[in-house]
Amino acid sequence: MHSTPVKFLELLNGQVQYVVPRWQRRYCWGQPDIERLVDDLATIATAGSNATHYGGTLLTFPEPGPAGVVTTRRVVDGQQRLTTVSILLGCIAVELGAEGELEGWTRQLILDDRLTNPGKPPEKRCKLRLQDGDEEEYRLGLDGYSGGAGAVSQAWRIARRLVARSDVALLLRGLDRLRVVSIGLDDKEDPQQIFESLNATGLPLTESEKVKNWLLMGLPDEEQQDLHDNQWLRIERLLGARHTTEPTDTFLRDVLRWRTGRTQGMDRAYDGFRRWAVQSGQDRDRTALCRDLARLAGLYGMLTGTAGPHGNAKVERELRHLRELGIDIHRPFSLRLLNDADRHDCRGCGDEALAKTLAGIGTWTTRMWLADRPTAGMNRAIAELAHEAGPDEGDDFAEHWLGRIRRLRNSRVGVPGDDDVQEGIRTRKAYGGSATRSAFAVLCELMEAEHREEAPARDRLTVEHVMPQKLTEQWKRDLGDGAEEMHGRHRDRLANLTLSGDATNSGMGANEFAAKREVYRKSPIGMTRSLAAEIEWDEAALERRVEELTRRAADRWPWPEQPSxxxxxxxxxxxxxxxxxxxxxxxxxxxxxxxxxxxxxxxxxxxxxxxxxxxxxxxxxxxxxxxxxxxxxxxxxxxxxxxxxxxxxxxxxxxxxxxxxxxxxxxxxxxxxxxxxxxEDASQSRAFWKFVKDHAGGVPGQKDTWRGASQWSSRADASGEQVGIHVGNPELLWLYIKSGDSVASEERAARMRRYSWQIRQEMGDQQLGDNIERNSEKGMTIAVQRPWVRDDEGEWPDAALWISEQCERLHSIIRDARGEGS
Incomplete structure (x- = not known):
């Protein structure tokens, strides 16, 4: 077996044919896969002149044949990308037409040099041969017909749409920069066995494995070995990833959320990481990037505990609580803070300030859990906080970040107040599944806040139910009528839980409350000992326990109430x-x-x-x-x-x-x-527009009568350009610049085109639409987009602020283009 990094298009040079064996899987790429490839090609084409894009591997083995004829290679792995690139080339050839030429490419050159072997027999004419039905649809597509029902015909249709609305020169430049590792098997190796080992297990490369391959690919052997042994293995060691890649996948996802401010999922970590690296220029020195990842893995390992404790006791105490709580959503933000403190040029972000800021994050996360708020909603807020600019020189580090958290108070992810915490303690389930771990961490923190150095060691304690998990006949008699109903409601709530030692817990079991009281009376833990003051364990006693735990929680995790x-x-x-x-x-x-x-x-x-x-x-x-x-x-x-x-x-x-x-x-x-x-019944659009005005101050020109799904701001300049805002889609918000000229003209299209390119340059932190040409002809720019769930009004505060901010940015682009900016 031998491997060679090579330009993808060079694989199709000369008299060659790639054949997909029948034991291979059928072509299966769909629209998301093809769109992702086209986006990657456009991204790499607009990067620096030396930029390249790793397109995976192509694993082949030779088919014996006489010299001087078409070389045939059987495809073991990589057929999905090989087929898709061939289809894209076919669509580009159609788009160029008989007389067109771009980047030195013509229609005939693509057909004769990259897709077919002219003058060869029919069975050797195409450089790519697929299986049975796939093969027929591929050949028909080359001849211009894509009406079949299979995946290959669908790929032809998708590719034609994408090519038609793309900059073909960019696609050709991207294809020219596409690299793969071509792996050729010897004739003594069993290609089917290798294919089965790669694919039959259903275990494709994980996201971190893809990142590792991308970082190391193309480097000299000696440098590759050094980075792998001294940096990548160090990353895995610091993250505790010796036997699984999941910790490294999670680490990369959280690094990406910090660096981009976006909440991309684990399954897109590689794609997102690579795009960020290209767009930020980090890919130009992959050696330095790998070393920096190893440094960050050491900081991230302090969040997870796999790299040992932090050197400062106060910082470590806050990190320990976040680890024990078992809610990891804070990590992109906390990693950014640890990174700031790790930098020698960061003034005012020493251990005291870091510990204070982490304590605020711990308070936020703990109160969210106690109040039974869905912490999943914090994903976006955490990513945005992590990504935004830090305090200005002279500002207090901790107060800056705590102030940013306080500004979230009007949203569904704002820090819950004491009343919300009390209601959560009263009603939330705190035992079973992940809740048990969080409840144990909360109870231990309350215990240690009371007893400090004299607190018992956590590893000697367990969570104990006051009212047992299974009612005995004595408990049923003590609880009286409605015992089962009361037990079902209160059994796993925080008020019915306490801490006890292992031996004590197993000894008490389902004892009646009178017997448990005597054990509680001797407990070294204050909040367990206080249970002995209750004569019986009933609704009134449980409510008193709710009030006690609320008071203790408010003392341990204080947060100022700031109504506005x-x-x-x-x-x-x-x-x-x-x-x-x-x-x-x-x-x-x-x-x-x-x-x-x-x-x-x-x-x-x-x-x-x-x-x-x-x-x-x-x-x-x-x-x-x-x-x-x-x-x-x-x-x-x-x-x-x-x-x-x-x-x-x-x-x-x-x-x-x-x-x-x-x-x-x-x-x-x-x-x-x-x-x-x-x-109060109201249409959602009308209700949302009112909310935008009340909550975010509205947008320029907003009227009280706004109620439709699409609205336009006031004119941004004398030419009448406006910002259009659409809120009618249940899953996507978008804004765009709308021309003040109602009549189509080349001048109008050129102006919209300039605005679109300016949007791409200045608003690259946002999700942007495409089709500059088509939109320009319609008198509008590409869209600035944001996903949302329209029917979940919990997203409205963030959406309202986003609309206000992006509308102002678009107005600024209009003013700057007209020379009317400040």
């Missing part, structure tokens, strides 16, 4: 209220959160309600999380965990507010109890 007009407006914007039977009234800001909380209340009221609310219909029923884990997509529906009942999920989004309200009422009927819902 914006926050008051946000609360008044809450249009939903609900109650079950004669219970207290609950206010909600979003219809989806109301559906989730009503469901949670019904399950807490009677565990048997989970059966009453279940059913076959995915969109309207409660389902076990074992079937649809939270965050997964069932069809087109994203399932959400029921608060406090993470073993159950449902899809909480409905078409409109009345549908959500009726859904809650019907759930009550199914459970034999009345659910009362009140809400």
């Amino acid at each position: 007009p914006a926050r008051d407006d946000f609360r008044r914007a809450s249009r939903f209220s609900w109650r079950i039977a004669d219970g207290r009234l609950h206010a909600e800001d979003t219809a989806s959160q109301m559906v989730l909380n009503v469901t949670a209340a019904l399950l807490s009221r009677d565990p048997a309600n989970s059966e009453r609310l279940s059913g076959d219909a995915v969109s309207s029923n409660v389902h076990p999380a074992s079937r649809y884990p939270p965050g997964t997509v069932a069809g087109t529906l994203t399932m959400r965990a029921v608060p406090g009942h993470e073993d159950h999920v449902l899809y909480p989004y409905d078409h409109d507010y009345p549908t959500s309200a009726e859904r809650c009422r019907k759930m009550g009927e199914r459970c034999g109890v009345a659910v009362e819902v009140e809400f």
Whole structure:
């Protein structure tokens, strides 16, 4: 076996034919894969002149044949990319036409030199031969017909659309810079066995393996060996990744979130990392990049505990709590802070300031957990915080970052207040699954805050249920009527949990409360000892315990309450209220959160309600999380965990507010109890525009009468250019510059084209649309985009601020282009 780095297009030089054997898999790339390749080609084409793009490997073995004829190579691995590039070349040839020429390429040159072997027999004419049906669709596509139903015909159709709306010169330049490692097998090696070992296990390269290959590929052997042994293996060691790549995958994802400010998932870590490296110029010195990753892995290992403790005791105490809590969402931001403190030129970010800032992050995360807020919503806020500029010279490091966290108070990821914490302690499930780990960390922190150096060692303690996990007959008699219902509601809540030693816990078991009181009385742990003051363990005792734990939590994780007009407006914007039977009234800001909380209340009221609310219909029923884990997509529906009942999920989004309200009422009927819902009915677009004005100050020219999905700002200059804003798509927001000229002209198109290129240069931190040419002809620019869930009003605060900020940036681009900027 021998490997050679080579230009992808050079593989198709000369009289050669690549044949996909029948034991290979069929072509299977879809639109996302092809679009990603085209985006990669465009990205690498606009990078520096020496930039290249690693396109994976092409593993082949020779087919014996007489000398002087077409060389045939069987494809073991790499056929998906080889086929897609060939299809793209065919589409580019069509786009060039009979007389066209770009970058030295013509239609005939592509056909004769890269796609076919002119003058050879039919079976040797094409440089690529696929399997059976794939082969027929590929050849028909070369002849201009792509009407088949298979994956290859679909690829031809997708590629033609993408090429037609792309800059063909950029694609050709990108293809010229595309590199692969060509691996040729000897005739004594078994290609099918190798293919099966690569693919039959269903274990493709992980994201970190791809990054490692990209970093090392093309370097001289000696340098490659040095980086692998002294840097990459060091990364794996610091991250505890000796037997699995998952820690390294997670590390790279979090580095990427910090560096880009975007919440890309684990499965896109390699693509995102490579694009960031190219766009930021880091790819020009991959040796330095690898060494810096090793340095960052040492800091990240302090977050995970795999690289040992931090050298400062105060910093380590805050890091330990974050580790023990088991909620890792903070890591991109915390890594950035550790990196700042690690830099010699960072003034004011010493250990004291670092510890204070990390304590604020610990308070934020802990209060989110205690208040039973979905921490998944923090992903975006954490990434954006990590990516933004730090304090100015002379500013207090800790106060700068704590102030930035306080500014989130009007959003769904703001630090919960004491009332929210108390309600969460009263109702959230704190035992079972990951909740057990978090509850143990919280209880241990409360214990250590009280006893300090005299606190018992954590490894000698366990979480103990006051009311046992399984009721005995004595407990049923003590609890009286409704014992089972009370047990179902309170068993796993924080107020029913405490800390005890291993031996004590196993000895108490399901003893009656009177016997447990005597054991609690002798406990060295204050909050366990305080339980002995209760005569019996009933609803009143549990409520007193809620109040005690709330007080302790507020002392350990203090956070100033700072109501503001914006926050008051946000609360008044809450249009939903609900109650079950004669219970207290609950206010909600979003219809989806109301559906989730009503469901949670019904399950807490009677565990048997989970059966009453279940059913076959995915969109309207409660389902076990074992079937649809939270965050997964069932069809087109994203399932959400029921608060406090993470073993159950449902899809909480409905078409409109009345549908959500009726859904809650019907759930009550199914459970034999009345659910009362009140809400202010309004169209979502109109309600959102009002929210934008109240919460973010509106956009230039916004009127109280705005209610449609598309609106336009006031004119930014004398020519009448405006910013268009579209909020009607349930999954995507977008803004763009709209020409003030209603009549199409070359001058208008050229002006929009200049705006689009300016947007690409100045707003590269945002998700941007494409099709500059087509949009320019229509009198508009490419779009500045942002994903959102329109029906989840919890996203409205962030979306409103984003619209306001991006609208101002687009207005600035218009003014600067006209020479009217300041």
